[in-house]
Amino acid sequence: MLPPLDHLTKQGAPSAIALAGKFGAIDYATMEAMVGRLAHRLTEGIAAKGLPGGSRVAAWLPKGVLAALLPLAVTRAGHVYVPINPLLKRAQVAHILQDSGAAMLISQPARLGTLDKDDVPGGTILLIESELLAVAEDGVATGMEPGNGQPDDLAEILYTSGSTGRPKGVMLSHANLMIGARSVASYLGLGVDDRTLALLPLSFDYGQNQLFSTWWAGGCVVPLDYLLPREVAKIASVHGITTLAGVPPLWVQLTEIDWPAEALASLRRITNSGGALTRPLIARLRETFPGVDIVAMYGLTEAFRSTYLPPAMLDAHPDSIGRAIPDAEVLVLRPDGSLSDDEEAGELVHCGPLVAQGYWRDPVRTAERFRPAPEASVYGGMAVWSGDTVIRDSEGLLRFVGRDDAMIKSAGNRISPSEIEDAALAVAGVAEACALGRPDERLGQAIMLYVRGEAALCQADRDALPERLSAQLRQTLPNFMHPAEIRILMALPRNPNGKVDRVALATQAMENAP
Numbered sequence: 214m215l216p217p218l219d220h221l222t223k224q225g226a227p228s229a230i231a232l233a234g235k236f237g238a239i240d241y242a243t244m245e246a247m248v249g250r251l252a253h254r255l256t257e258g259i260a261a262k263g264l265p266g267g268s269r270v271a272a273w274l275p276k277g278v279l280a281a282l283l284p285l286a287v288t289r290a291g292h293v294y295v296p297i298n299p300l301l302k303r304a305q306v307a308h309i310l311q312d313s314g315a316a317m318l319i320s321q322p323a324r325l326g327t328l329d330k331d332d333v334p335g336g337t338i339l340l341i342e343s344e345l346l347a348v349a350e351d352g353v354a355t356g357m358e359p360g361n362g363q364p365d366d367l368a369e370i371l372y373t374s375g376s377t378g379r380p381k382g383v384m385l386s387h388a389n390l391m392i393g394a395r396s397v398a399s400y401l402g403l404g405v406d407d408r409t410l411a412l413l414p415l416s417f418d419y420g421q422n423q424l425f426s427t428w429w430a431g432g433c434v435v436p437l438d439y440l441l442p443r444e445v446a447k448i449a450s451v452h453g454i455t456t457l458a459g460v461p462p463l464w465v466q467l468t469e470i471d472w473p474a475e476a477l478a479s480l481r482r483i484t485n486s487g488g489a490l491t492r493p494l495i496a497r498l499r500e501t502f503p504g505v506d507i508v509a510m511y512g513l514t515e516a517f518r519s520t521y522l523p524p525a526m527l528d529a530h531p532d533s534i535g536r537a538i539p540d541a542e543v544l545v546l547r548p549d550g551s552l553s554d555d556e557e558a559g560e561l562v563h564c565g566p567l568v569a570q571g572y573w574r575d576p577v578r579t580a581e582r583f584r585p586a587p588e589a590s591v592y593g594g595m596a597v598w599s600g601d602t603v604i605r606d607s608e609g610l611l612r613f614v615g616r617d618d619a620m621i622k623s624a625g626n627r628i629s630p631s632e633i634e635d636a637a638l639a640v641a642g643v644a645e646a647c648a649l650g651r652p653d654e655r656l657g658q659a660i661m662l663y664v665r666g667e668a669a670l671c672q673a674d675r676d677a678l679p680e681r682l683s684a685q686l687r688q689t690l691p692n693f694m695h696p697a698e699i700r701i702l703m704a705l706p707r708n709p710n711g712k713v714d715r716v717a718l719a720t721q722a723m724e725n726a727p
Contacts, residue, residue, distance in 0.1 A: 217362030217387045219289035225431035247349040249356025251286035266291040268316035273297040276436045289360045296416035300709040307332035364388035382573030393517045394425035396539045403430035409456040411436040453479040460487035468497040482506040516563035516597045533610040564596040621650035651722040659697035
């Protein structure tokens with residue numbers, strides 16, 4: 214049986230470095246002691262209010278030592294961790310606090326000062342980051358031993374970014390998180406000599422797993438909040454980084470800078486999720502990171518991660534999201550629940566021990582997404598119907614087609630935005646592209662294409678890009694996929710997880726609709 218989450222402090226050799234950065238270096242033995250002190254302080258605070266085990270402890274913090282250790286400390290204390298993305302604003306934070314019924318909020322004075330009294334549930338305990346960190350670093354403070362949580366006990370509630378409505382709290386167990394850590398460490402081949410640069414938000418399932426999978430392997434994590442892509446290359450040089458995880462918009466930025474040889478010398482692998490890698494972006498990654506493994510992955514918070522493509526298969530299958538990761542079962546189903554044939558589109562359904570426990574206090578939406586596994590499942594139990602359309606080829610590899618709620622319905626056609634975006638990204642000078650539909654009386658939806666040009670474009674080439682792009686799309690796409698309008702932006706809006714914010718662009722499209 215897998216141990217509970219806080220046992221990750223025992224995975225590495227005591228003297229091995231577990232966490233490093235501007236704050237210095239923390240070995241596994243020190244991390245274990247710090248987690249124990251934090252857990253004892255949290256237990257005291259919540260017990261003083263007469264609150265039960267399983268209370269929700271929220272943290273709204275920048276990426277640093279405390280944000281990295283709190284998932285382990287909160288679960289050791291017998292409570293449920295609720296990380297809040299530090300980029301979120303007052304309204305989103307207030308929703309998460311109220312929805313989760315947070316018994317405790319750990320943050321900074323400046324952040325707390327942006328909240329109104331009504332934003333925080335009554336009786337919520339407020340703790341300041343610096344004061345709690347001092348407790349963790351106090352060599353004589355009382356600590357707690359590793360916990361005895363059960364595999365199915367609720368460990369965390371991760372709130373989605375809310376791109377399609379108010380954020381939903383996905384309930385994750387100790388088993389979900391530990392099996393996910395083991396699975397990723399396994400297929401990435403992580404080891405005790407690996408050093409992971411944690412660029413993604415730790416409130417994001419993909420970002421948080423940077424910690425857990427590296428610690429499962431006994432390696433070191435270097436958390437980094439950065440402003441400019443050049444900072445990433447600099448820190449990679451300083452710490453001898455072996456592993457980088459990112460989403461496509463981040464890779465676009467990182468391929469637009471020069472990487473010094475010392476930053477590349479130790480780099481072994483880069484991993485991608487949160488959006489498909491396009492052929493042009495793969496080519497730029499190969500050029501920027503020669504000889505480095507590129508691991509394409511697909512996942513969703515409700516089931517952590519579903520598929521990965523081994524690096525050796527990327528060039529032959531650049532459009533594939535691969536096959537099921539270890540400990541996951543991925544099926545492609547028709548609407549009637551039967552298995553689709555090879556090359557037949559169907560819905561991706563995820564089964565197995567990585568499936569979450571549903572949405573916090575939301576039985577209606579839980580019932581829509583979490584349903585009993587189909588008869589074809591080996592695991593049985595509950596499964597997640599992803600809402601994503603994929604195609605399985607004769608080799609068992611999957612190709613992502615699109616999300617049902619993102620499909621463009623134009624002139625009776627169902628159009629995947631990724632088809633238009635891929636075609637746009639194949640045009641020289643295009644760095645990023647996002648296609649979406651806007652209401653149109655004649656077509657139902659007209660296609661809008663938003664594009665960011667490459668940073669190196671001169672003004673004349675930038676001005677000529679819309680006409681040149683339109684001409685090439687007319688040659689490569691069928692008539693019903695031609696954009697009604699192309700807009701060139703200096704930057705595409707991002708959501709808090711670094712992905713292109715389609716909701717913001719859709720709002721902009723509505724405002725500019727004729």
